[in-house]
Amino acid sequence: MAVNVKKVALFLGLTYALTYLLAIVYFQAGGTVEPPGILILGVVYMFMPTLCAVVVQKLIYKAPLKKPLRINFRLNRWFLVAWLLPLLLAFATFGVALLFPGVTFSPDKQDNFRYLLLKPEQFGIAIETNRFAWAVFLTLLQGLLTGITVNALAGFGEELGWRGFLQRELDALGFWRACAIIGLVWGFWHAPLIVQGFNYPEHPWTGVFLMNVETLLSAPLFGYVCLKADSVVAAAIFHGTYNGMSVLATMGLEGGNDLLVGDCGLAGFLVLVVANLGLVVFDWWFGGKVITRGFSYPSRGQDRHVLKGLELQREE
Numbered sequence: 001m002a003v004n005v006k007k008v009a010l011f012l013g014l015t016y017a018l019t020y021l022l023a024i025v026y027f028q029a030g031g032t033v034e035p036p037g038i039l040i041l042g043v044v045y046m047f048m049p050t051l052c053a054v055v056v057q058k059l060i061y062k063a064p065l066k067k068p069l070r071i072n073f074r075l076n077r078w079f080l081v082a083w084l085l086p087l088l089l090a091f092a093t094f095g096v097a098l099l100f101p102g103v104t105f106s107p108d109k110q111d112n113f114r115y116l117l118l119k120p121e122q123f124g125i126a127i128e129t130n131r132f133a134w135a136v137f138l139t140l141l142q143g144l145l146t147g148i149t150v151n152a153l154a155g156f157g158e159e160l161g162w163r164g165f166l167q168r169e170l171d172a173l174g175f176w177r178a179c180a181i182i183g184l185v186w187g188f189w190h191a192p193l194i195v196q197g198f199n200y201p202e203h204p205w206t207g208v209f210l211m212n213v214e215t216l217l218s219a220p221l222f223g224y225v226c227l228k229a230d231s232v233v234a235a236a237i238f239h240g241t242y243n244g245m246s247v248l249a250t251m252g253l254e255g256g257n258d259l260l261v262g263d264c265g266l267a268g269f270l271v272l273v274v275a276n277l278g279l280v281v282f283d284w285w286f287g288g289k290v291i292t293r294g295f296s297y298p299s300r301g302q303d304r305h306v307l308k309g310l311e312l313q314r315e316e
Contacts, residue, residue: 003172007056011165012185014052019045023192033198045193046154049161057165069164070232078229082238083148085221086245087140089271090263093249097256097267106254107132115139115247132252139248147241155239156232159222162186164232167223175223175291183219187212200258207258214264217272218242224279227290 022045031037057063065071097103112135113119120127120138127134162182170178191208194200200207226235246263253261260266283291 003170007061008166008169010060011052011056011161011169014055015049015161016189018052019048019189020192022048027192027196033193033196033201038193038198042193043154043157047157049165049189050157053161053165068168069160070168070226070230071160071164072229072231073233074231076229076231078225079231079234079237082225082229082234083144083241085225086147086238086242087143087248089242089268089275090245090248092271092274093261093263093268094251094253096270097249097253097261097265100256100260100267102255103261104254105252107252109254110252112136112251113138115251116142136248136251139251140245143241143244143248147244148237149240151240151244152233152237153240155243156236158186159226159232159235159239162219163222163226163235167226176220179219179223180216182223183216184212186219187215190215199264202258207264210259211264213269214272217269217276220276220279221272224283224287224290228287 022041026037026041031041053069054065057069058065098105108131112132116135116138120134162185166182166185167178170181173181188208190199190211194207194211195204197204199211203210222235222238225238226232229235242263249268250262256265258265262268263271280291283289
């Protein structure tokens with residue numbers, strides 16, 4: 001089935017127009033990339049892809065939402081992968097950053113509890129020893145909890161648009177090309193925030209392009225989790241936990257800059273390259289070659305005769 005270019009263009013046009021307009025109004029009104037303003041903007045911003053996907057799919061094209069966009073809450077093991085894989089990526093990114101010249105591990109040079117929403121001092125708890133270890137543990141716990149709750153809800157705002165709607169519409173292009181297009185769309189969609197210093201405060205304009213590298217490399221992982229879980233909800237959990245765990249990639253590090261360290265820097269890119277290679281190997285040997293079958297391939301519970309028919313068609 002060919003790509004419905006008009007439908008895709010309508011979705012992208014609406015999404016970019018609304019989110020860019022939202023950002024322009026916010027920053028022209030004196031908004032900054034500091035909380036609480038950026039948090040409020042971020043939540044509204046993240047739900048624009050979902051809003052536009054619903055408008056295009058349901059209101060304009062009169063098509064169903066739940067099944068085509070994989071809105072499925074039935075748990076399976078890939079929900080667990082979506083929840084824990086970001087933790088491995090964050091720690092790997094931390095390790096890679098330490099290999100760069102000028103980057104050192106200095107756990108006592110900064111307040112590592114600054115990332116916590118609720119700090120121990122607020123409960124009258126004074127941590128005098130092993131402060132870095134406690135900070136890592138509490139930040140990790142916070143990332144896991146928010147990753148399946150508030151962060152996942154915010155992540156759903158993006159994922160229903162990117163993985164639920166857009167990846168399905170681009171299925172005819174094949175897994176890798178579809179992910180590449182989504183990665184670029186996803187990356188430049190962040191541009192109004194990036195140029196204001198979000199994610200790359202030291203290099204905002206360079207950051208616009210580096211953000212695209214990050215989204216290009218992460219899009220296949222998000223897409224694959226969505227495929228294997230047969231649920232955009234799993235992709236939302238991945239997204240939420242990925243965001244929540246990102247601070248672990250830089251905790252205790254001194255030196256470098258936002259182009260080198262962190263999940264949006266070179267260290268993160270190298271980890272994502274390895275993760276994508278691992279994805280290819282896993283899919284070929286253990287994953288049932290989902291990548292070559294495509295995004296709209298029938299899920300496990302569907303008629304096996306349909307599956308066999310599709311395989312015969314592909315062979316022809």
